[in-house]
Amino acid sequence: GAGVSQSPRYKVTKRGQDVALRCDPISGHVSLYWYRQALGQGPEFLTYFNYEAQQDKSGLPNDRFSAERPEGSISTLTIQRTEQRDSAMYRCASSRASGIPDTQYFGPGTRLTVL
Amino acid sequence: AQSVAQPEDQVNVAEGNPLTVKCTYSVSGNPYLFWYVQYPNRGLQFLLKYITGDNLVKGSYGFEAEFNKSQTSFHLKKPSALVSDSALYFCAVYSGNTPLVFGKGTRLSVIA
Numbered sequence: 001g002a003g004v005s006q007s008p009r010y011k012v013t014k015r016g017q018d019v020a021l022r023c024d025p026i027s028g029h030v031s032l033y034w035y036r037q038a039l040g041q042g043p044e045f046l047t048y049f050n051y052e053a054q055q056d057k058s059g060l061p062n063d064r065f066s067a068e069r070p071e072g073s074i075s076t077l078t079i080q081r082t083e084q085r086d087s088a089m090y091r092c093a094s095s096r097a098s099g100i101p102d103t104q105y106f107g108p109g110t111r112l113t114v115l
Numbered sequence: 116a117q118s119v120a121q122p123e124d125q126v127n128v129a130e131g132n133p134l135t136v137k138c139t140y141s142v143s144g145n146p147y148l149f150w151y152v153q154y155p156n157r158g159l160q161f162l163l164k165y166i167t168g169d170n171l172v173k174g175s176y177g178f179e180a181e182f183n184k185s186q187t188s189f190h191l192k193k194p195s196a197l198v199s200d201s202a203l204y205f206c207a208v209y210s211g212n213t214p215l216v217f218g219k220g221t222r223l224s225v226i227a
Contacts, residue, residue, distance in 0.1 A: 004158070033215075042119075042205050042217030043159070059214065091158065101147035101166050101209065106159040 002026075004107035006092050012113045013082055021077045021110045025094030032075050033104055034067055037089040049075060050098040082114045117142040119208050121218035128196045129226050136191040136221045138206030146208050148189040149215070150180055153203040162204075165189060176200070196225045 005024045013019050025032050031050050035043035045059040051072040060066070064082075069075040079086055089111050093104035118141045128134045140146055147166055151159040163174025170182045180191045189206060206218045 040219065042207070042219050045214035045216070048214070056214065093159075101164070103149070103161050103164060104215065105161060106151070108156075108158040 004092055004094050004105055006090075006107040006110050008110060009108060010111045010113075012115065014115050015082060015084060017082055018078065018080045019082055019112065021079075021090050021092075021112070023075045023077070023092030023094075023107060025073065025075070025092070026096075026105060029094035029096050029105075030098045031095045031102070031104075032069055033093040033095075034075070034077050035091040035093065037091055037109070039088075043091050046077070079112075082112075084114045087112055087114045117146075117208055117210055117213055117216050119206050119216055119218035121204075121206055121221045123221050124219075125222045125224065127224045127226060130198055131195050134193050134196040134200070134223065134225070136204050136206075136223060138189045138191065138218060139187050140189065140206070140208045141187065142208060142210035144210040146187075146189075146210050148180075148182060149207040150174065150178070150189075150191050151205045151207065151217075153205065153220070155202075159205065162191070196223075198225045198227050201225045 007022045033048040034046040037043040047057040047067050049069040064080045067077045089109045091109045093106045095102040095104045120139045149164045150162040153159050163172050165172045165182045173179045203220045205220050207215050209215045
């Protein structure tokens with residue numbers, strides 16, 4: 001596609017529910033990144049993949065958060081048993097090459113609100 | 116640990132005047148530096164990056180940034196601001212195999 005796409009753009013859920021956020025990277029991009037952005041802050045790294053392999057998940061806040069990219073393209077970030085503190089903008093980015101410092105291109109984000 | 120500081124939450128400038136958005140960084144190795152811009156209800160857009168070579172980097176929409184190793188800075192500049200430049204600007208850095216680290220952002224307001 002022309003750019004990184006994310007769905008849904010907005011998600012409102014009740015505390016305790018599971019949510020799945022989807023990211024479709026730029027076609028052919030090797031690396032895919034997930035970030036979380038709180039209001040008034042910059043994006044914070046969560047995890048990233050090269051192809052289908054999860055390379056670094058050090059930014060995932062706890063074991064309720066998980067991510068996968070089973071075929072090396074689309075990725076899903078899953079949050080189990082959501083809590084109000086999970087409310088944030090979740091951003092996905094992709095880059096052409098697996099080595100740094102390649103440029104990351106961002107999607108529009110998913111705004112998650114946990115009631 | 117690497118970090119980025121954007122010391123100004125808000126920068127106001129008159130249209131047609133030069134603008135500067137400040138960024139300083141701290142890394143343990145060679146820095147790779149980026150600027151992104153965020154418009155309302157849109158994703159982050161890449162503006163420019165410094166990897167190696169010439170310290171003055173030119174990017175999209177007439178923006179440029181100067182890498183200063185001694186001052187550990189990477190300030191974003193534009194000779195003549197436009198109202199349409201009003202947005203949220205993020206500086207980011209990484210070094211080695213660590214994740215990209217963003218500053219907290221600077222809101223630029225260009226007044227006609």
